[in-house]
Amino acid sequence: MTAPAAPTAAPTADSIVPFVAGIFERRGSEEYLGEPVTMAEHMLQAAHFAEQAHEPEVVIVAALLHDLGHFTSEFGTFSMADTRDRHHEEAGAAVLAPFFPPLVIDCVRHHVAAKRYLCATDPDYFNALSAASVHSLSLQGGPMPADEARAFGELDNAAAIVRVRRYDDMGKEAALATPPFDHFAPMIARVVAAHTSR
Numbered sequence: 001m002t003a004p005a006a007p008t009a010a011p012t013a014d015s016i017v018p019f020v021a022g023i024f025e026r027r028g029s030e031e032y033l034g035e036p037v038t039m040a041e042h043m044l045q046a047a048h049f050a051e052q053a054h055e056p057e058v059v060i061v062a063a064l065l066h067d068l069g070h071f072t073s074e075f076g077t078f079s080m081a082d083t084r085d086r087h088h089e090e091a092g093a094a095v096l097a098p099f100f101p102p103l104v105i106d107c108v109r110h111h112v113a114a115k116r117y118l119c120a121t122d123p124d125y126f127n128a129l130s131a132a133s134v135h136s137l138s139l140q141g142g143p144m145p146a147d148e149a150r151a152f153g154e155l156d157n158a159a160a161i162v163r164v165r166r167y168d169d170m171g172k173e174a175a176l177a178t179p180p181f182d183h184f185a186p187m188i189a190r191v192v193a194a195h196t197s198r
């Protein structure tokens with residue numbers, strides 16, 4: 001069976017769940033550079049760890065979607081100049097912003113900054129990072145200076161952003177069994193419905 005083609009229209013509140021499902025289905029088997037998991041396994045593991053920690057659905061959904069911006073070619077904004085890791089957090093936040101509450105968008109937008117924050121504020125954090133994550137840290141600007149870390153800690157959703165970052169870091173386990181995407185799809189639908197029906 002051939003995989004369905006990427007949608008050509010921008011998602012709506014009605015199509016955002018199938019839009020995300022399509023990305024997981026068509027693109028999920030792509031390699032997560034330098035890690036022993038695919039992109040889909042990584043995002044499912046992050047959501048799984050959030051669920052195991054009894055997080056509210058909105059945080060589980062944020063963990064599930066945090067790296068969606070890696071697939072910028074799905075958003076109709078692809079350029080040949082794009083590289084895999086260039087501002088993927090902003091691209092993900094932009095495509096999700098019309099449908100999800102600020103907590104989800106903040107977790108997506110700030111998940112790279114959260115790594116820089118934790119490297120500056122938690123001495124044990126850096127030592128536990130994967131080799132690929134240490135490598136990308138230098139490309140991302142290294143640990144935050146004190147004034148930037150102070151401002152980050154005062155963001156509205158700082159606590160949730162940091163927790164999602166930790167689930168992100170945990171989601172790199174080879175051959176870990178997690179629930180499939182379909183387990184999380186109704187949670188995405190409920191979070192979207194709660195936000196867009198206001």
Ligand SMILES: [Fe+2]
Pocket residue numbers: 042066067168
């Ligand atoms: Fe990630």
